[in-house]
Amino acid sequence: MRKINKILVANRGEIALRVMRTAREMGIKTVAIFSEADRNALHVRFADEAVCVGGPKSSESYLRGDKIIEVCRQLQVDAIHPGYGFLSENAGFAKMAAAAGIIFIGPSPEAIELMGSKLAAKAAVAKYNIPMVPGTEEAITDVEAAKLIAQQVGFPILIKASAGGGGKGMRVVERVADFEEQMQLAVSEATSAFGDGSVFIEKYIGSPRHIEIQVLGDTHGHTVSLFERECSIQRRHQKVIEEAPSAILTPALREEMGRCAVNVAKACDYVGAGTVEFLLDENMNFYFLEMNTRLQVEHPVTEQITGLDLVKEQILIAEGQPLGFAQEDLHINGHALELRVYAEDPANNFLPDIGRLETYKRPQGPGVxxxxxxxxxxxxxxxxxxxxxxxxxxxxDRQEAIDKMLRAIDEYQITGIETTLSFGRYVLQHPAFVSGHFDTKFIERYFTPEALRAKEDEAADEVAAVLAAVLLNARKPDSATATIASSVPAVSGWRKNRLK
Structure with a gap:
């Protein structure tokens, strides 16, 4: 075992702060890196030490593995926590850290490399009989051969970049006549995004749910499942709302998916926190999708239902300590939801809305x-x-978590930019979400800018009606006025944002 005394967090923003807070609780010093654009960022102020590593672009700063390693050497750093994004799933960076004698708080470079290739990952887990979507078992570049395979699999099919993620290098093809053009587009996008144009073909599952299983593995051969997260509310193949546990998994299905996730981790000798992603079809059949070899954005919902600090577990594992619990010790307690609050305009195709936070007041209270x-x-x-x-x-339970989220959205005050708070309220009040009967097509099926505006106007009309009643009764005794005034609903944070 090797005690960690100082961690460099190779990231920025909320995840950097998240890691640093746990490190401080554990008595571990922290080093922040930052770009010129983040000179006044909160994670820079919170850390014990901070070093500027370059210009505002990621390629000039947060992706400069060589500079980050040099900072570690200069400040006698024991370990690097990569957070998520940037270099978190970069096997080359993990190798650089190891070569410099620095602990990489995450899996081995070999596991990152193996699971970073969707095709290699599928081949590695095949011996464990993990259910997989029908399709090719290797990369394919010959268009005519690929077209023949697509016809054998049956349309619609999905062309996917082997090294892909975030929906890049992915094309749905409904008919054979469109195949050649769509394959060329997928290869081009994959090459541009990942430097690797390898693609493969899968049967397209039209309306799946996206269910992922959190796993932890230590260096002593112990691997456990920390249950599932439901991640089906997505835009552009990226998650916006997550919850744990899923509203539809039976205990038997949860156990089966958890066992498969543990086997996926074992297939690559996985160490640390990782996530195994599955597609769940309308008949409750699940299929292995991929493994993310890092901490997920949505890890807090798992922390809430298990009572574990996943960052702390990552650090303890990186020190060589065994897990302090077995699978039978883990239980689901309550229900948790997460809304990613993006600086995006849901009414304008979720386009980024960059600007200044003129007003920024966080919600508070129990369960938030x-x-x-x-x-x-x-x-x-x-x-x-x-x-x-x-x-x-x-x-x-789920309803209480939803109620608290709606209250928290109302309390969240953000002006100066558009955000996804209004979208979150729309989803959480929609009958499909409330009932649990939804999938990754939620936005396509139910969401339009007009529907969002209608909801906002409805809320505004309610406020206006009650305020009118207050004014009409203004000359009545104070007690009556106070009674009416107390019924005025608070103008929510997302409504304030539109009224800025």
């Missing part, structure tokens, strides 16, 4: 958690992902 990296008066940089915060609520 906000992981963020901003404060009032700060600018949202154009150079990075536009996520402002992760708004998390926890209740004794």
């Amino acid at each position: 958690r906000v992981d963020d990296g901003f404060e009032q008066g700060m600018d949202i940089p154009i150079y990075y992902d536009p996520m402002i915060a992760k708004l998390v609520t926890f209740g004794k």
Whole structure:
């Protein structure tokens, strides 16, 4: 075992702060890195030491593995926590850290490399009889051969980049006549995004749910499942709302998926926190999708239902300590939801809306958690992902978690930019979400800018009607006026945003 005394967090924003807070609780010193655009960021102020590593663009700063390793050497850093994004799933960076004698708080470079290739990952888990979507078992470049395979699999099919993620290098093809053009587009996009044009073909599952299983593995051969997260509310193949547990998994299905996730981790000798992603079809059949070899954005909902600090577990595992619990010790307690609060305009195809946080006041109270990296008066940089915060609520059951989230959205005051708060309220009040009968097509099926505006106008009309009643009764005794005034609903944070 090797004791960690100082961690460099190779990231920014809320995840950097999230890691640093746990490190401080554990008595571990922290080093922040930052770009010129993040000089006044909260994670820079929170860390024990901070070093500027370059210009505002990620390629000039947060992706400069060589500079980050040099900072570690200069400041006698024991370990690097990569967070998510940037270099978190870069096997080359993990190798650089190991070569410099620095602990990489995550899996081995070999596991990152193996699971970073969707095709290699599928081949590795095949011996464990993990259910997989029908399709090719290797990369394919010959268009005519690929077209023949697609016809054998049956349309619609999905062309996917082997090294892909975030929906890039992915094309749905409904008919054979469109295949050649769509394959060429997928290869071109994959090459541009990942430097690897390898693609493969899968049967397209039209309306799946996206269910992922959190796993933890230590260096002593112990691997456990920390249950599932439902991640089906997505835009552009990227998650916006997550919850744990899923509203539809039976205990038997949960156990089966958890066992498969553990086997996926074993297939690559996985160490640390990782997530195994599955598609669940309308007949409750599940299929292995991929493994993310890092901490997920949505890890707080798992923390809420298990009572574990996943960052702390990552650090203990990186020190070589065994897990302090077995699978039978783990139980689901309550229900948790997470809304990713993005600086995006839901009424304008979720386009980024960069600007200054003129007003920024977080919700508070029982069952509410906000992981963020901003404060009032700060600018949202154009150079990075536009996520402002992760708004998390926890209740004794799903309905209580939903109720707390709706209250928290009302309390969240953000002006100066558009955000996804209004979208979150729309989803949480929609009958499909409330009933649990939804899938990854939720936005396509139910959401339109007009529907969102109608909801906002409905709320505004309600406020106006009650205020009118208050004014009409203004000359009545104070007690009567007070009774009416007390019934005026608060103008929510998302409504304030539109009234700015």
